[in-house]
Structures are given as structure tokens and as C-alpha cells.
Amino acid sequence: MSGVTIAATRLSKSYVGASTVTAVVEASLEIQAGEVVLISGPNGSGKTTLLAMLGGLLQPSSGTVTLDGKDIHALPPRSLPAFRLRHIGFVFQAFRLIEELTARENVELVLEMAGAPDAAHRAAALLEEAGMTRRADRLARNLSSGEKQCLAIARALANDPAVILADEPTGSLDSRAGELAMRLLGAAARTRGKAVVIVSHDPRIEKHAGRVLRMVDGRLC
Amino acid sequence: MVPLARRMLFRDRGRLLVTVTGLGSTVSLILFLLAVYDGVRDGTTNYVRTAVIDLWVCQKNANNLIKSSSFVPASRAGEISGIPGVLGAAPLMRIITRARISQRDTSTLFILAFDPRTRIGEPASVAEGTPRLARHEIILDRSFAQKYGLAIGSVLHIQETPFRVAGISEGTNALLAQFAFVRIDDGEELLGIPGIASFILVRLAPGANVRQVSDAVRRLDDRLTVFTRDEFVANNLAEIQTGVLPIFGAIIVFGAIVCGLVIALMLYSSVLERREDYATLKALGASQRYLLRLIVVQSIAGSLSGFVCGLIVTAATTPVLLHFAPSVTVHYTLPAGLIVFAGSILISVLGAAVPIQLLRRIYPAEVFRA
Numbered sequence: 031m032s033g034v035t036i037a038a039t040r041l042s043k044s045y046v047g048a049s050t051v052t053a054v055v056e057a058s059l060e061i062q063a064g065e066v067v068l069i070s071g072p073n074g075s076g077k078t079t080l081l082a083m084l085g086g087l088l089q090p091s092s093g094t095v096t097l098d099g100k101d102i103h104a105l106p107p108r109s110l111p112a113f114r115l116r117h118i119g120f121v122f123q124a125f126r127l128i129e130e131l132t133a134r135e136n137v138e139l140v141l142e143m144a145g146a147p148d149a150a151h152r153a154a155a156l157l158e159e160a161g162m163t164r165r166a167d168r169l170a171r172n173l174s175s176g177e178k179q180c181l182a183i184a185r186a187l188a189n190d191p192a193v194i195l196a197d198e199p200t201g202s203l204d205s206r207a208g209e210l211a212m213r214l215l216g217a218a219a220r221t222r223g224k225a226v227v228i229v230s231h232d233p234r235i236e237k238h239a240g241r242v243l244r245m246v247d248g249r250l251c
Numbered sequence: 252m253v254p255l256a257r258r259m260l261f262r263d264r265g266r267l268l269v270t271v272t273g274l275g276s277t278v279s280l281i282l283f284l285l286a287v288y289d290g291v292r293d294g295t296t297n298y299v300r301t302a303v304i305d306l307w308v309c310q311k312n313a314n315n316l317i318k319s320s321s322f323v324p325a326s327r328a329g330e331i332s333g334i335p336g337v338l339g340a341a342p343l344m345r346i347i348t349r350a351r352i353s354q355r356d357t358s359t360l361f362i363l364a365f366d367p368r369t370r371i372g373e374p375a376s377v378a379e380g381t382p383r384l385a386r387h388e389i390i391l392d393r394s395f396a397q398k399y400g401l402a403i404g405s406v407l408h409i410q411e412t413p414f415r416v417a418g419i420s421e422g423t424n425a426l427l428a429q430f431a432f433v434r435i436d437d438g439e440e441l442l443g444i445p446g447i448a449s450f451i452l453v454r455l456a457p458g459a460n461v462r463q464v465s466d467a468v469r470r471l472d473d474r475l476t477v478f479t480r481d482e483f484v485a486n487n488l489a490e491i492q493t494g495v496l497p498i499f500g501a502i503i504v505f506g507a508i509v510c511g512l513v514i515a516l517m518l519y520s521s522v523l524e525r526r527e528d529y530a531t532l533k534a535l536g537a538s539q540r541y542l543l544r545l546i547v548v549q550s551i552a553g554s555l556s557g558f559v560c561g562l563i564v565t566a567a568t569t570p571v572l573l574h575f576a577p578s579v580t581v582h583y584t585l586p587a588g589l590i591v592f593a594g595s596i597l598i599s600v601l602g603a604a605v606p607i608q609l610l611r612r613i614y615p616a617e618v619f620r621a
Contacts, residue, residue, distance in 0.1 A: 078619050087534055087616040108539070111615075115536025126531040126618050130258035139253045143537050185535075197619060 035063045035225035036084060036193050041093035043079050053079040055248040056093065063192065066219045066226040068235055071245035077229035078197055080245065084227060085118050085195045086110050098192055115144050119186030119224075121215070123198035125178040129171035133162055133181045136170055140188045152188065160184040160214060176207025183214045187222070194218055196228045200235060212238040256548040259525065267553070270517040274510055274557020278591060279564040281506045283572070285587040288499050290424065290580035294392075296487050297422035298363070298430055299480065301375035306453035306461070307483045308340075308468055311476045315486040316345065316450075317361075317425065318494070325435075325448040327472060328366075334467045336459030341366035342448030344438040347428070351408040352399050358578065359428040360395070362409070364438020365452075372452045374432050379403060380418030384434050390418035392429035397577040410441055424580040426495070451475075507598055510557070514550055514602030522546070522606045526613055533615035542610055547603045554599030558592060 037060040044052045054076040061067050069077050082088035084095055086102045094101045097117055105113055120126075127136050134153050141149035157166050160180040165173060173181065179199060186194050196215060200208035216238050218224045228235060229245075236242055244251040260267060295317060299307075308331065313321035323342075331340040344364040350357045365372030373382045377390060380403045384390065389409075391401060396419055401407065405416045414433065423430035439445050455464060465477040478486065522529060532542060565583075573579060 082616045082619060085534070087614075087618070111533065111536045111538050113536075114534070118536075120534055120618070122531075122618055126527065126534075128255065128258075128528055128531070130262055131253060131255065135253045135255075139255060140535055142253055143535070143541055 034060045035065075036061050036095070036097045036227070038080070038084060039094045039096070041080065041083055041095065042091050043076075043083060043088065044091045053248055054083065054090075057245075057248075057250045058093075059243065059250060061193075061225045061227060063225050064219050064223045065241065066216060066228065066239045068239035068242045069227065069229045069245055069250070070231055070233075070236070070242060071229075072231060075245045076248035077231075077245050079248075080250075081195050081197055081227065081229045084193075085120060086114050115140065116189050117191050117193065119189070119191040119194045121179070121182050121186050121194065121196035121199045121211075123201035125170075125175075125182050125202070127170040127178055127181060127185070130169065132167050132169055133157060133173065133177075134166040136181060137185050137188050140185055144189045146189065153184075156184040156187055157181075159187075159217075161210075174207070175202050176204070176210060179203055179207065179211045180214060183211060183218070187218055187224075190222075192225060194224050194226045196226065196230075198230050198232070199228060200230065200232050205234065208232070208234060256545050256552065259521065259528075259545070260549045260552055263521070263524075266517060266520070267556075270513055270553055271556045271560050273513045274554060274595075275560025275564050277506045277510050277513070278558050278561025278595065279568065281503050281591055281594075282561060282565045282583070282587065283569065283581065284499050284502055284506075285591070286569075286581035286583045287426065287579060288495065289582035289584055289587060291426040291495060292488065292491055293422055293582055294424035294426065294429075294580050295491050296484050297376060298374055299484050299487055301422070302372060302452075303375065303454060304372065304452045304480060305455040306464065306468075307478045307480070308451035308453060309449075309476050309478070311474050314476070314478065315483070315490045317487055317490050319490075321345075321449045323448050323451055323472075323475060325446050325451075327475070328448070328451050330471055331451055331453060331468055334464055334471075336456050336464045338454040338456045338459075339369050339371055340451055340453045341369040341371035342435060343372045343450045343452050344435060344442065344447070345449040346438060346441055348409060348441070350414075352401070357395070357399055357407070360409075360431045361425065361428045362389075362431045362433055362438065362441070364433050364435045364441075367434045371454055374418075374420050374423065374430075376420045376422045377418045378421045380416070382418055382432075384417055384432070386434065387412065387414050387437060388417035388433070389414040390420050390432040391416055392423040392431065393419050393421050394424045394578050394580055395429035395431070412437075412440065422580075424578065425491075426579065429578065507594060510554070510595070511598045511602040513557075514553055514599055515605040517553060518546060518550055518603060518606035519609060521549070522609050522613075527617065527620070529610060529613050530615055530617035533613065534618045543603075543607060546606050546610060547600060550599040550603040550606075551596060554595045554602070558595045561591075562588075 040056045043054040137153035138149045219226045310321040313319040325342040328340045346362040
């Protein structure tokens with residue numbers, strides 16, 4: 031479980047308009063497999079922008095993001111979604127589940143999109159690990175916030191990605207549910223060897239992180 | 252397979268219901284128009300197709316029964332009868348007029364007066380009563396009879412002359428007018444000009460050479476033209492197609508456009524509402540192809556639901572429409588149904604184009620919006 035999984039090199043993002051706003055300034059970082067890294071900082075410091083660029087959701091103005099040695103922003107735009115699907119799992123503050131699908135279907139969906147065989151069995155195993163077996167057939171909209179985040183983590187792990195990117199994963203949760211979500215993310219790093227990157231300004235998360243990076247005004251400290 | 256498209260489609264049931272009802276009504280209108288068109292086509296050509304007539308002799312430049320004027324001397328029938336290969340020939344007179352029932356004018360009748368002696372030109376589609384007419388007897392189209400409450404034995408007046416209904420025919424409704432049949436002597440009386448016919452109808456002997464007989468007729472009088480039954484049917488069809496088809500076609504095209512817009516609007520507003528879900532799918536790694544399929548499946552499912560709704564609406568409303576408009580004959584046919592079905596699929600795919608454009612403008616990074 032060693033070796034650099036994801037690395038950012040001098041990553042910058044500027045929004046050019048009437049006045050140019052620079053959200054991230056030459057951020058560089060390396061994250062190992064099995065490591066949990068917390069990027070903390072105040073609102074507007076550029077954490078989420080950095081995370082979006084690490085996940086290939088936002089094109090950087092300059093710099094590179096390499097995942098398992100591949101520069102993800104150099105991939106052809108048509109192949110980037112498939113790359114994300116297989117190599118990156120996302121966890122969002124607002125969960126971003128498909129509310130009309132059951133918990134099981136939410137996990138199966140990403141497995142099916144990746145053409146995974148045996149999606150039903152794999153989804154059941156992931157839900158069991160997340161402690162969601164009894165809620166598997168409930169519609170996502172009928173789950174509690176804590177259950178929704180557990181389900182989102184199970185979904186993030188579905189295609190066995192190398193990296194999990196979590197944006198304020200405890201932001202919508204009470205402390206008990208937040209603790210549970212963090213334990214699941216920590217377990218993903220420890221037992222599955224995932225590189226977990228969390229951006230948050232929640233100080234409760236620090237104890238779960240192996241490394242904490244501060245971000246202020248778009249710069250990593 | 253995760254039923255994502257179905258769940259998305261059924262999320263807003265009110266919108267789906269309005270959409271399906273709108274599509275169903277339009278599909279029903281299109282099915283009804285096609286059925287009316289088929290009815291008109293059949294009603295216009297049925298007599299020509301089924302009456303035992305091999306050749307139609309007309310005045311030069313006249314080529315159909317519906318919309319061309321043809322005047323030929325009735326006496327030509329006797330001369331044509333003498334041509335080798337001709338089994339018999341008789342005049343047919345066409346009179347376009349109205350009747351009066353209880354001091355009320357009816358809609359227009361296409362009265363065809365045939366020779367009862369030779370029975371050439373006698374309608375083959377008499378469903379009730381008899382085709383063998385006595386003086387001042389008439390065969391009416393069923394929808395005309397229904398419209399005016401006439402039955403066998405009823406009396407109507409044509410130009411002050413009373414005619415007793417002796418037969419009811421079917422497949423003789425040309426929508427704008429219905430066919431009626433009287434004897435040629437009654438026809439002459441109505442027209443008031445003796446010795447004039449509209450057409451000479453010819454029956455050929457078995458094995459007769461059509462070309463030779465046609466040439467012989469033309470040699471007899473070069474102001475005459477001759478058509479075989481198939482040619483005359485085709486001429487009548489062409490007349491209907493140029494007269495009615497553009498109107499029906501325009502309505503059907505507008506209907507199809509409305510269907511496409513309804514589908515596009517439903518999916519556009521659905522994608523707009525579910526923007527975050529589509530952004531999430533993109534962020535998670537859904538391919539463009541997967542998302543397009545998601546939209547197109549919803550579009551096709553909505554459209555097919557509209558088609559089924561249209562079938563139900565058509566089945567429910569046709570008897571009511573025909574009750575209030577008995578002069579309309581409708582022929583629902585499988586090919587027309589299949590055309591509408593295929594059109595529904597095509598329209599749904601085209602209708603998906605607008606929401607697909609919106610989908611392209613949704614960025615996966617939108618998932619981070621609170």
C-alpha cells in the first residue's frame with residue numbers, strides 16, 4: 031500500500047472575466063495509497079476547486095494531476111468519464127444520490143455504468159460493509175442523512191477506485207453520523223488501500239486524517 | 252438493470268399524465284384523419300373497383316368520376332356494343348344535385364344513373380334492399396341514409412320528383428358527397444336533356460383484346476378516350492390524393508410537430524429540474540452515450556404511452572364522432588396504425604434532441620453546488 035497514487039503538480043485555476051479570480055495557486059501534493067489526507071481551510075479558500083480538479087471535473091488553468099502515472103487532464107474528453115468511473119470515487123456534502131432509486135440501485139447503477147458483472151452481488155456486499163443491508167430496498171429519499179452518506183460511500187467504493195475524493199463529507203451530518211462516515215472512509219484507506227482526500231473545515235475530521243494540509247487563499251500551506 | 256429512466260419519467264406523474272394525454276389526443280387525431288382518408292379513398296373508388304365494368308369510355312380530357320365533366324352521346328353505347336370482343340355497353344349518367352326531405356335540402360349527392368336493362372353499371376355494394384330498380388327508385392349510400400334517417404321504403408324528392416329508397420349501398424361515401432344510384436331513364440328525366448351520357452361502360456367478352464377494343468372505340472369517335480378499370484381507379488385515386496391528401500397531410504404533419512414539441516418540452520423541463528442528478532451522473536462517470544440513452548428511452552417510453560393512450564382515445568371517441576357525423580366513413584387499417592406507431596418512435600427520438608442539447612450544457616462540477 032505504498033507509492034504515489036494521485037499527485038497534483040503546480041495546479042492553478044483562474045476564472046477570467048471582468049476581473050480575473052484565482053481560486054487555486056500552484057498547488058502541489060502527493061497522496062499515497064492507503065493514506066487519508068485532509069485539506070482544511072476556510073470557506074472560499076479554494077478547497078473544493080482543488081478537489082474538482084483532482085477528480086477531473088474541472089480543467090485546471092495550469093499544472094497537472096496524475097493518477098497512477100496518468101495525466102488525467104491530458105486524456106481525451108470522451109474517455110475522461112470512463113476513467114473517473116473506474117479510478118475515482120466521489121463523496122459529496124449533499125450526498126448526490128438518485129432519490130428515486132433504492133439504496134441497492136444507487137450502488138448497482140455505477141457498477142452497471144462500468145459494465146461490471148455481478149452488480150447485484152457486489153452491491154449487496156458493499157451495502158453490508160456500510161451497515162446498510164437492512165435499508166437496501168429503501169428509496170434513497172427515505173433514508174436519514176447518516177444513512178445517505180454511508181450509502182454514498184458505498185457507491186464511491188463500488189468500482190474499486192484507487193482514489194476517494196470527499197467534499198465536506200460530514201457537513202450535513204450530526205456528530206454521530208459524521209463519526210460513522212469518517213470511520214467508513216478511514217476503513218476504505220486502511221483495508222482497501224484507497225487514497226482518500228477529504229476537503230473540509232470540520233475540525234472533528236482531523237483525528238481521522240493521517241496528514242492535514244491547510245489551504246488559505248488558494249494556496250496549500 | 253437499474254430502471255433509472257422509468258423512475259425519472261414517473262417522478263412527476265402529473266406532468267407525465269398531461270404529456271401522455273396531449274400525445275394521445277394528437278395520435279388519436281392523426282389515426283382518425285388517416286382512417287377518414289382511407290374511408291374517402293375506398294368510398295371514392297369502391298364503385299369503380301367493384302361494379303362489373305371492364306372499360307370506361309369518356310369524353311377526351313375527362314379521366315375520373317369525381318371531378319371531371321364528361322359528356323358523350325348515349326347512342327355510342329349501341330355502336331360500341333357492335334365492336335368485336337365487346338359483350339355489352341351501356342351509358343352511365345352522373346348528376347350532381349341535392350335532394351329534399353321534408354322541405355329540407357340534403358347535402359350533395361353524386362347520382363349515377365345506369366341502364367337497368369343491361370345492368371351494366373349496377374352497384375355491386377348493395378347491402379340492403381335490391382340493386383334492381385323500378386322507376387323512381389333510388390339506392391342511397393348508408394351514411395347518407397343514416398344522416399337523414401332514411402331506410403328502405405323512405406321517400407325523398409330530387410328536383411320535385413319523389414324517389415323511393417329501394418337499396419342501401421356501402422363503400423360509396425366520398426366524404427364531400429355520397430353516391431346514389433337511379434335508372435338511366437330517371438336520370439334523363441332529372442337532367443332534362445335526352446340522349447346524353449357521362450360515360451359509356453363496356454363489358455368485354457372473355458379473352459377479348461383490351462387494346463384492340465380501345466382502339467376500335469377511338470376510331471369510332473376520336474373525341475372519346477378509353478380507360479381500363481384499373482386505370483380509372485388510379486385516376487380517381489390520384490384525384491383524391493391531389494384534392495384531399497395535401498390538407499390531411501398538412502394536419503398530420505402539424506400533429507406530428509405538436510407531438511415532438513410536447514415530448515421535447517416534457518423532457519426539457521425534466522432535465523432542467525433534474526439538472527443536479529444529471530450532473531451527478533456525469534461526475535460519477537456516466538458516458539455521453541449512457542446519458543443520451545437515458546433521455547431517448549424516456550422519450551420513447553413517453554411517446555409509446557401516448558400512442559397507447561391515443562389508441563384508447565380513438566376507440567372511445569370514434570363511435571361518438573360517427574354518431575354526430577354519420578356522413579364520415581372511417582377505415583382503421585393496420586398499415587396506418589403501424590405508420591403512426593413508427594412515426595411516434597421517430598418523433599420521440601427527434602423530440603429528445605432539445606433536452607439532449609441542454610444535457611450537453613450541464614457540467615459535472617455542478618455537483619459541488621450546495
